[in-house]
Amino acid sequence: MxxxxxxxxxxxxxxxxxxxxxxxxxxxxxxxxxxxxxxxxxxxxxxxxxxxxxxxxxxxxxxxxxxxxxxxxxxxxxxxxxxxxxxxxxxxxxxxxxxxxxxxxxxxxxxxxxxxxVGSGVLGSSAGMDKDAMKRMFFAAGLPLTPHVTLLRSQWKVDPKKCVRLMEKSLQYPVFVKPANLGSSVGISKVKSRKDLAAAMDLAASFDRKIVIEQGVGGPGVKPRELEVAVLGNDEPEASIVGEIVPAKEFYDYEAKYELNGKDESISILPAKLTAAESKKIRAMAIEAFRACDCSGLARVDFLMSPGKKGKPAAIVLNEINTMPGFTSISMYPKLWAASGVTYKKLIDKLIALALERHAEKQQTHFSR
The missing domain is CATH 3.40.50.20 (Rossmann fold)
Incomplete structure (x- = not known):
């Protein structure tokens, strides 16, 4: 049969x-x-x-x-x-x-x-989407972050000068201004000085009521490496190899991700050129981030790495987690798993199996007396 x-x-x-x-x-x-x-x-x-x-x-x-x-x-x-x-x-x-x-x-x-x-539940999905809530969970888990400030759209509209003072008191330029709840780098601006801050804040505020301003990793003139890890699993997640994105533009924005092609497109390096210790550390941090947000199924975890100074090791900070990353055959999430030995078709099978596993586990929960 x-x-x-x-x-x-x-x-x-x-x-x-x-x-x-x-x-x-x-x-x-x-x-x-x-x-x-x-x-x-x-x-x-x-x-x-x-x-x-x-x-x-x-x-x-x-x-x-x-x-x-x-x-x-x-x-x-x-x-x-x-x-x-x-x-x-x-x-x-x-x-x-x-x-x-x-x-x-x-x-x-x-x-x-x-x-x-398939994918994370309500908490993991919402926490992974909200960059402010996400960072609070990462901080509670002891994961390294770049300094940041969160402001409300209403605060910015009522008293923009006060918001600028609050931001400049805690952060140094360049900064990245982001809507807290959006993906694919939509609405994100890199701001190198105060004269460009208002336009960036207005843009981010048009997409969300919360605005996250992050200090650029490494400081002025430093272009940090952009590293990514794919995570797969439920209660016992696994991490892929570490990959690196070399953006075609100053940072990996929506255009660099989806609209450029040919000689102008961004480059992915799989695996990233790292020491064994650096790769092990980043993969472990990816799993910690996945657990910190109570994720399940899949996620892509992004990191920024600036060169070490005066003989010190390179600084590695957690940027964000994406609970439903791009899933085309050339997107980084499936490419990272393909480079780790899991084909695109097999990845689909695994994600469906994980969804069924998680649903079956949930049936053990009583919702009434």
Missing amino acids: AKKKLRVGIVFGGRSGEHEVSLRSARSILSAIDRKKYDVVELGITKEGRWLQSGEAQQLLGESAAAPVAETGLSIAAAAAEPALDTGLDVVFPVLHGTFGEDGTIQGLFELADIAY
Whole structure:
């Protein structure tokens, strides 16, 4: 008797500014996923937040709707409202980046629907999305960070001069000004002096109510190395090799990540040229960061490394964690695992298995007396 195939819902698109990045990730997964193992249900979300299925979802991807696809019996939203209902799905893979996708909101919907899903839960997703909350968790875990200040949009609008004084009292230029809740380096500016600070603050404030200002690692004139580690697992996570990104621009912003090509594109070095001790330290820190934010499934952890001074070792600081990193075949997360011996197709299998494992473990929890 043939083994029943798992029915997997691939959710993509969404309302965030990373809608197009999500579509790219979904196309890669849909072309690589093993159709002999899984019945795949395509679930698209438009920029306006409307859910699409089957042919409409394929059209969102810019693909033909001619190929047959599995249908769900009921929507996830209906199952969230009435958990006894059956969605027809065994597991959901939310290939959603940014707001409303990896910030805990859609994870809460899956929890209400009592359905297994790939990636971190509500806490891990929201903490990984909010750079201010993330840094507080990293600090509590004793992980090294660059000095930073968090300000509210309302503070900036009411008294920008006071905000500048507070920032300059704690930090030295250059600084990076970031919206606390956004991904793919959207809304981030490098500020080298006070004259450029207001424009950077206004830009970040247009994307979020919280603004994080970070001191540049290494100080003026220093361009730190940008290192990344992919983490995979639940309670016993594993770290990939360490990779390095050499940005085509001054730092690894949205354009450098997704829009440049040819001789102008950023370069990835796998593995990064590090000593054995440095690599071991960074991989261990990646796992500590993953645990500090209570993540599960997958995450990419990013570091900054400045050259050592006067015979001292290089300074390594934790930059951030990304709980649903880009997932195209050339994105750093799958590339790091491929370089560590896990193929793209096998990585999809592992993530689905981890989602089912986490959901099964959760069934041991009692939610009432």
